[in-house]
Amino acid sequence: MQRISVLLFAAALAAPACSTGDGSGGGGDVSATCGNAVCDSGETETTCPADCSQTGDQWDQQLNNRTVDYNAALRIASLRLTGKLPTVADINSVATAADDAAKKTVYNGLVKAMLETPEFKTQILAFWKDTFKQGDSALLDTAPTFAAMLTVNNGSYMDLFTASSGNCPTFDGTTFTPGECANGGPVAGVLTNPGVMAQFNSNFAFRRTRWVQETFVCTAFPAETAAAPVDVGGGAPYTGVWPFASIAGKDNGGRVDFHDVSATICANCHTTINHIAPLFANYDANGMYQTTISVPTPLDGAPLAKLSDYLPAGETTAWRYQVPAADLPALGAAMKNDPQVEACGVARIWNWALGKTDIVDTLQQVPSATITDQIAAFHASGWTLKDLVLAVYTSDDFVKF
Amino acid sequence: MKRFAYPLAILASSVLASACTDDLPPSDPLPPGSTQGGETTTFDHPGDSISPWDLLDRLTKEGPPSFTSHMHSCPKVKYATLGNILTGVGINAANTTAVSAGDLYTNGANALGAANYPNRIRENVAITTSGASREFDIFAAGAPEVIAAFTAGTIARCPGAKLFDASNACQPEGITCLTGVPATAEHVQFCNLTVTSASDVPTGQKLAVAAILAAAYTCE
Numbered sequence: 001m002q003r004i005s006v007l008l009f010a011a012a013l014a015a016p017a018c019s020t021g022d023g024s025g026g027g028g029d030v031s032a033t034c035g036n037a038v039c040d041s042g043e044t045e046t047t048c049p050a051d052c053s054q055t056g057d058q059w060d061q062q063l064n065n066r067t068v069d070y071n072a073a074l075r076i077a078s079l080r081l082t083g084k085l086p087t088v089a090d091i092n093s094v095a096t097a098a099d100d101a102a103k104k105t106v107y108n109g110l111v112k113a114m115l116e117t118p119e120f121k122t123q124i125l126a127f128w129k130d131t132f133k134q135g136d137s138a139l140l141d142t143a144p145t146f147a148a149m150l151t152v153n154n155g156s157y158m159d160l161f162t163a164s165s166g167n168c169p170t171f172d173g174t175t176f177t178p179g180e181c182a183n184g185g186p187v188a189g190v191l192t193n194p195g196v197m198a199q200f201n202s203n204f205a206f207r208r209t210r211w212v213q214e215t216f217v218c219t220a221f222p223a224e225t226a227a228a229p230v231d232v233g234g235g236a237p238y239t240g241v242w243p244f245a246s247i248a249g250k251d252n253g254g255r256v257d258f259h260d261v262s263a264t265i266c267a268n269c270h271t272t273i274n275h276i277a278p279l280f281a282n283y284d285a286n287g288m289y290q291t292t293i294s295v296p297t298p299l300d301g302a303p304l305a306k307l308s309d310y311l312p313a314g315e316t317t318a319w320r321y322q323v324p325a326a327d328l329p330a331l332g333a334a335m336k337n338d339p340q341v342e343a344c345g346v347a348r349i350w351n352w353a354l355g356k357t358d359i360v361d362t363l364q365q366v367p368s369a370t371i372t373d374q375i376a377a378f379h380a381s382g383w384t385l386k387d388l389v390l391a392v393y394t395s396d397d398f399v400k401f
Numbered sequence: 402m403k404r405f406a407y408p409l410a411i412l413a414s415s416v417l418a419s420a421c422t423d424d425l426p427p428s429d430p431l432p433p434g435s436t437q438g439g440e441t442t443t444f445d446h447p448g449d450s451i452s453p454w455d456l457l458d459r460l461t462k463e464g465p466p467s468f469t470s471h472m473h474s475c476p477k478v479k480y481a482t483l484g485n486i487l488t489g490v491g492i493n494a495a496n497t498t499a500v501s502a503g504d505l506y507t508n509g510a511n512a513l514g515a516a517n518y519p520n521r522i523r524e525n526v527a528i529t530t531s532g533a534s535r536e537f538d539i540f541a542a543g544a545p546e547v548i549a550a551f552t553a554g555t556i557a558r559c560p561g562a563k564l565f566d567a568s569n570a571c572q573p574e575g576i577t578c579l580t581g582v583p584a585t586a587e588h589v590q591f592c593n594l595t596v597t598s599a600s601d602v603p604t605g606q607k608l609a610v611a612a613i614l615a616a617a618y619t620c621e
Contacts, residue, residue, distance in 0.1 A: 087558045095583045133523050363451055
C-alpha cells in the first residue's frame, strides 16, 4: 500500500532541478531547490512552475517533476514484452545515444522489435490469461490464446466480441494455430468460448455476465446509473435507468425477488444483469451450448433457471438500456459500439505497461483524460492491438519517472 | 478532495449495490471468490469487495487516479519472468538440488504469487512479504552461480562482461548486466563497499551480488 509513496519520495529526492532542459520543468530557473514541491524563496511561477504554479496541486507538480529515462523504460519494456532483461548491447545503444531525441528513436525501435520476437507471444498470452483469469489447460487456454493471437497479428480488439470463426486457436509456444470452438451454438469471439463459459459457470449465469462487465468495461456492476434516483419504497432509492419492473420479481413471475428493497435495491445491478445473463444461460457447466437454459438457480434443489426468473413476459435481452441484443453475436456487436468497451481495452493495456494491479479488483482506475491520445489512435486504427501496445509502451508517461 | 470523489463514489455504489445488503462492508473482507448471503437474504453474492477505508488510505497516500494513472507502479517480478531473469544472470532455474536457487524458485510459485487460474485468480503483481522474502532467498542462494557464470563468461546477454576484476573490484559492465540498466558510480561504490566490509572477499562478493539483485528486482 505504501509502495507508491516510497517511490514518490524517492522520485522527489531524485528529481533534478528544472534546468534539465527536458521541457517538463520550470522555465529558465536554475535553482537547486526547484522541483522539491515547495515554492522556495526566490522561485516564482515563471521561473519554477513545477513548485510555484497556482493552477496545479501537489500531484500536478509531481507529474511535472518527472524526467525521461529511456534506459529505465527499456528495462521495464523488455521484462514485460519479452520476459527477459535487455542485452548489454541494447542497454548501451540507448545509453550512448547523443541526446533525448536520439535515445527516443533508439528506444522506440527496440520496443518495436520486441513486439516481433517469439518471446512477445508468450508474454502477451500471459497478459491475456491474467486479464481473463483463466488458462493452463487445453480448455481454459483457448480464449486467452485467441486474444494473444489477435494481438500478435495486430488484429482488431473488437474481434474478441464479433469474430464468427477461428475463436479457439492453440499455441505450442512458438506458433498460433487457428481452430474452431467445438461447443456448439452461436459464435461471437470469446463471448461464446467454452473455456469462459466453464470457468465462470454459476447460478443464473451471473458470473459469466460479471466477467464480461468487469473484463471489458473495467467496472463492477451497477453498470448503468440514472441521473435522478427514484424512491421505490426501500431504505435507499433505485438508481438504475431501466423501468423498475423491467426485470422479474416474485410479483411478476420470477422465483427470486429481484424487486426486493428490504435489504438493498437489488434492481440497481440486476436491471442490467438480468437483461444480459439469459444470453449466457444455455451453456452448461462444461461450456457446451444446449438448446435450453442449462444453469441452475440457488433455490432449494437447485432447479434450472427459467427465462421468467430473469425477465417478465415481453421483456427482451439487451446489452444496455435501449440497446437490445437478441443473441450473443448481437451482444458482441453492441459491445463493439460501446465507447466504454473501447476505453477499457486501452486502460487494461495501459495498466499492464505501468505495472498496476487489476483495474477492477483493486480499483486501479485510468481516467479517460490520461489515455485520450491512445483511445483516439486505437479507434482510428480499427482497434488494432499491436499498434496499441506499441503506442502505450512508447508514450510519454511510460518513459518518465 | 474533488479528485478523490469519483473513485470513492464508484466504490460506494459498487460495494453497496453488489453486496445487496444495507450492512456496511465487513471490516475484514472475505477471501476472493467467497460468497455470502442465503436464500432468505441475498443468495451467494461475492464477498470480495474493496474496503472503502483501505481505498481512502491508498488515495491519500498515493494520490488520485488522475495522478497515479500517469505513474509507474512497483509490481513484483512475475513468476515466469523471474525464471528468465535467473537464467539470464547465470542461475540454473531448473536446479533440483535442495535449497539451491532453482529449487527455491521451482517450489516457490505460491509464495511468489503465481496465478491460480482454476480458482479464477490472476497472478498477483503486488509485492508481498512472502514473495519478497522468497525472491531474496533465491538471489542469496544463487549468488555463487552468478559469480561462477561471470568468471566462466557464459552469460550470452553480456559477452565479455566481468563482475569483479583481478583485484576483486566491482565492474560496472557486470552490474549493468545484472540489473538491466547502466550502472552508476553509486552502484559500483555500493558493490565495492559490500565486498570489502564482509569477513572475506568470497563472502563479500556473494553478498554484493545478492544485494544488487534484490534491490534491482524488488520491482519489475
